[in-house]
Amino acid sequence: MIRPDSGPPGPDAVEAAHVPMPPSVQAGPMAHAIFRVARLHRALAGQLLRRVGLHPGQELVMMQLWDHGPQRQTDLVRLLGSDAATMTRTIKRLEHAGFVRRRPSPTDKRATIIEPTEASLALRHQVDDIWAELEECTAGEMPEKRQAEAVQVLEEIEASLTLAATRLAQQQTDDPAAPPEGRAGRG
Amino acid sequence: MIRPDSGPPGPDAVEAAHVPMPPSVQAGPMAHAIFRVARLHRALAGQLLRRVGLHPGQELVMMQLWDHGPQRQTDLVRLLGSDAATMTRTIKRLEHAGFVRRRPSPTDKRATIIEPTEASLALRHQVDDIWAELEECTAGEMPEKRQAEAVQVLEEIEASLTLAATRLAQQQTDDPAAPPEGRAGRG
């Protein structure tokens, strides 16, 4: 792997921030930017989704179901890049709210088929509107060309992260050497 | 809207991604991209931070303290764009882990000054390394120029989101008309 920058950044990295920008923050300009954009974006999504009574993340499940029809939980997990445990709980809440129904798979007794209810269809266009608004808020004053550029950049980053995550996962299964024993929390 | 698919998918689940790109997902390309990048990035950060016993988010607090020295909780909240309640708990955990100390403000009896402990200094370079690695993983094979472009795009998005969030907050304080009464959860 390349190490374009190891020590405290000199003039490279990011020079834009003329003065204060402390060393630690300056160290990872992309990381920091992603972090903040992510939080803002999620918060905004939460605000908008609140109108229709959904929590961020739930709308993704519903959209997936509306688009692709009934699916097993595992499929939802895989397609949304989520976690089985999280999906179990999210589905449970959506079912409780009446947006989703659960049905045992006829071919696999382990699996559960999730399907959107008729009631959920009323939500669909609202969610679509919300996502359109979210997209507007995200794009701001950007011209369309710039938006396309942004999407491209994001996809590039996604590819990098996916690769890194894969590599790191493999590395950890290969070498379960140092099992971390505790993190900062009630320690 | 359109009803591209209502019944159960033929070849079960999803067989491919090349063609379909469902309407809902297609609707908000940036939103979707941000969502996935955010989750991947956070997950990766979690993996790396796990080595030093920190949870994602905690390192930001520590970096802020290392860079700017002892501060009030409110300052941390404001600078990190976080929430007072979240900060209270995060600080509590960091204190419990021995990375942070709390001291009453001499000038304001309401305030608490947070300062990094000597023990935390051992963490500092590890966290710096982790952020460097995170930045590498995020950047991938991008040339430096492309990275700068990415940062610029992200900052542009951040500005848009900030503006939108501000506008939405104002709009809601002005017009507390329709108080949402319930969301999907244990409904």
Place this chain on the structure above:
DNA sequence: TGACGTTACCTGCTCGAACAAGTAAATCAG
């Protein structure tokens, strides 16, 4: 058929994040 490993799902736990509500101190208005 039976042992073994995998898969699909559930439960318990912790943590960050957000909202609501409350306390105490500081600040402002009369």
Place this chain on the structure above:
DNA sequence: CTGATTTACTTGTTCGAGCAGGTAACGTCA
């Protein structure tokens, strides 16, 4: 000085996310 408002922080609750552990159903291979 008194009363109202703002500020700083705490606590309770819910939700998404992740890890760990457990169960039941599949698949395979001997």
